[in-house]
Amino acid sequence: MSFHLILFLAFGAVCVGGAVNLLAQRHPINSALSLIAVMAALAGEYLLLGAEFVAAVQVIVYAGAIMVLFVFVIMLLNAGVEEETKGSRIALLFGVPGVLTSSVLMVWVVLRHSVTEAVPIGALPGHPTDIAQLLFHDFLLPFEVTSVLILIAIMGAVVLASKPEATARKVG
Amino acid sequence: MNPMLNLWLIPLLPLAGAAINGFFGKRSSRKAVTTVALFFSGAAFAMALWVAMRFSSLSLPYQEYFAHWLRSGSFSVDFAFYLDQLSLVMLLVVTGVGFLIHVYSIGYMWGDPSYYRFFSYLNLFMFFMLTLVLAGNYLVMFIGWEGVGLASYLLIGFWFTKDSAASAGKKAFIVNRIGDFGFLIALFLLIRHFGSLNFNQVFQSVLPMSAETSGAGLLTVIGILLMVGACGKSAQIPLYIWLPDAMEGPTPVSALIHAATMVTAGVYMVSRSHVIFERAPIALTVVAIIGTLTAFFAATIGIAQTDIKKVLAYSTVSQLGYMFMACGVGAFSAGIFHLMTHAFFKGLLFLAAGSVIHAVGGEQDMRKMGGLRKKIPWTFWTMTAATLAISGIPGFSGFFSKDEILWRSYQASWVYWLVGVITAFITSFYMFRLWFMTFFGEYRGEADTEHGHGGHSASDAHGGHGHGGIHESPRVMVIPLVVLAVLSVVGGYVGVPGSLGGNNRFDKFLGPVFHGSAPAKEHSTALGEKGAPEQETEGPEPQKAVSTELMFTGISVVAAFLGLGLAWQLYYRRPELPDKVAASFSGVYEVVLHKYYVDEFYGALFVKPLINFSTRILWQGVDQKVIDAAVNDAGDGAKHVSDEVRHMQSGNIRSYAGWVAAGSAVVIAFMIWMWTGAR
């Protein structure tokens, strides 16, 4: 049992736990918090794989900005406890066997190749310099396009979320 | 060579008249319509006379090429015209009698609101008939053949708002078409075996062929099929049923089309194809038997009819039977001779009947006529001339032509002759019966009173005249009657046979057409003495033949007078007798009165099953259940499918999510399968 594996399993357990908890909780704020836990654990996984930059960005952007936004909206809208859902029979009939088969299938396929492919700890160091090299040379166009995308998203969000009278008054 | 006669003008002049009257007649005055119609048909007649005058200077047969038509490989057909003695006779008859009937129609149709349409159709008919007569090949003849059927339909159903008239028109056209089917197959056989439809080419190819005396060969089949066509057009058994119904049309139509010209097209066609028939004795026998049977059969129906036009209609069928009998024994020129005289006296009979009907204000039932002799003298005397002619009273045209046929048919077989003589007796009887019932005795109708209209047979343009009295027809109607009466009397003298001291110029005139075309082999006895190539046959012992012929002539004269006498007895002396006779033979009488129930028989055998088939199987079965159902079910199917699919668009976001998940699962599975398979 190497240290790598122990760390992997620890972070993995947090991920799994958080994911299941997200499903199990009835209040959205609890789900949001478990999602934050998942993201933090994932950052740890990234570090195990050597992706330092990505881990940092994960924590900063995902856990730090996006989830905060989620929590903020939950608070704003005062989302309450989810109502009881009437269990759907079709979902039970198709869903459970479907999930079981697909998971068994996936596990079987993946484990067949488990011995041949293995990843050492810190396999690919993702130094920021290297990433920047890629980002601003080879992937410059996608980078710029996504910048435009963010700009559009900002504008859209502002328009969509503003009160109707507020937009009328804001003009000018 | 021959000078250009411009024969194409003869048919096209009436066509121009038809077109002008058809397009502009509705808005023109009656005078204008009359002028146009008379001008064009008169011009055709004048041109026919001009051609006749130049006839002796032509080398025959005269052929004229008008325009290209079909070229298909080695088969070609053109618009070509053909003139020889036979065509000339037909041409003169058609244009002459046609013109006279045009004149007559002016008076007869004067009160009709569709006056212009009548003359347009009449001219159209002339065009088609002249095309038929002058055609240089079978296909152009077929144009005319079909065209006269069309014109006949249009004219029979002229008063188309009347149900019976419309049905009669349809019946005529459909029955004609059945005959045309036979004609067409004969044409196909001709194309197949001779590669051409040109008269010249076909007949030249057929001439060297020998007679098919042992069994049916190609020529027999062609001959019988041509005869089928002739049965339809010339109203022979079994396709005669349309002619009596055709009396629904105006009387000039009956005179022109169903007496003088269209119904004779079959006789003309058979005569034109005599080269083929002479080499197919079986076909000739078929023609003769059909003709004889029809002649007798129709005559028996005629004796019980009460409508004056129906009597004349059955008489036409019967006389056409005589013509076919003549053709069937090889006496083609005799058949044409009778055709010509028949055109005169039958045309006259119909026109005079029209005059009678006009006089009594539309009544056509002879039982309501009588004693009209003094009131309509011109009509009476002309009709008398025609009646004497048709009955074969010596001195009149019908006598000579009918006698020639009887003599020739005796030479083929005494059975033909015997049936012919009996039919002559019956013919004389029913014609004089008509004569007596119409013109003698007491007047039994209602048109004599001030307020009487006469009968209700509104098929006549004058049913509603209200003229308050029986009067003679106007001059424009009487003059054609007189002309035709003169022709009925003197028209037979061109064919006085040798036995009576004449020269039979008619037969000599048509000689080059019919003689010299018999097959080279030993002729069968069924053809009689037609085989001799040169001149008028006299037989091995001229003296004996002449005296035999005279004896037979005497017998037919006796038959004619017997008919006259019987009619005189039953319908003049003792008019209460016919009803007693009818009552005592009531079963037979009913059958004859109902025309032997032939129409009902055809209706049950052909018409009803066909209509049932059409309704139950084709309409309800195929059209509704298969075709309509296919279309409707396609629509219904689309509707049902979309009804089911529409549940996908439920507006429920989670169901959309479910579908997305399921779809993406399928896609991923497919991709995995592709990847693992490809490796």
Added chain:
Amino acid sequence: MVPSYVPLSYYLLLSGFLFGCGVIGFLIKRNIITIFMSIELMLNGVNLSFVAFAAHWHALAGQVFVFFVMVVAAAEAAVGLAIIIAVYRTRETLNVDQVNLLKL
């Protein structure tokens, strides 16, 4: 230190599990914000898969791609939440079952 190895398949299993939980949450939950969070969970699972493969094949482009995914996820979250707010304003509810006017 001796490098130790964790099989790639373990990472992929974890990634798949996260993705599956995201799908299930997407289908099951009725609160719209929770559904959005399930979407984020799915994206995270995919990110892990990218990074794992990048490490396996020594292709740094995988990590760059993760970067882009995060950018797009951020934009999408922003717009999506704005929409949720707009829908909440009109329909007064966060229950997706009640946003069902677009139906046939």
